Amino acid sequence: MNAGMSPLDQTRVETLLRGEKADLERSIRGTRSELEAVLEARADGSADDEHDPEGSTLSSDWSRLQGLRSSFAARLAETEEAIARLDAGTYGRCVSCGREIAAARLEARPVAALCIDCARELQG
Ligand SMILES: [Zn+2]
Incomplete structure (x- = not known):
């Protein structure tokens, strides 16, 4: 392999980053509707979360989904910043x-x- 600097293939990088952005946006939308489903299930169920086995499942689903969503959101922000640097020519x-x-x-x-x-x- 060439040990020197190879010119960066910006078109390829841009395609990759835009694909990643679309994937992440889709994942975030999916996570959001799952969160809404958990909210609805909670509203339907009894208020007694602590002694309701289903309630605690909902709580752990909620935390898992929140965690997922924030990691998707962080990756999306990084990806959008990288795309902005590409556009600005500073990538x-x-x-x-x-x-x-x-x-x-x-x-x-x-x-x-x-x-x-x-x-x-x-x-x-
Ligand atoms: Zn540095």
Whole structure:
């Protein structure tokens, strides 16, 4: 393999990111309707959640779905930011130090906003 910098294929990255964005939006919509279903099931059931086995199932469904939704939302935000950087022509450059992000890093993580050094620094 060529060890040098290969020019980033922006079209391919954009296709990938837009596909990811559409997937995430679909997942978020799905999660939202599941949350609504849990809400409705709760409203229908008895108010006594604690002693109702079904009630506690609903509670754990609720937390699981909330967790899912927030992780989808976080990934969607990252993806949208990456698309915005593509549009602005700054994609592939570290948002912190301005240096080029290694192609291998972008390959592994197309939404990466930071170069490996800045990412490490951020993590402490
Ligand atoms: Zn950096």
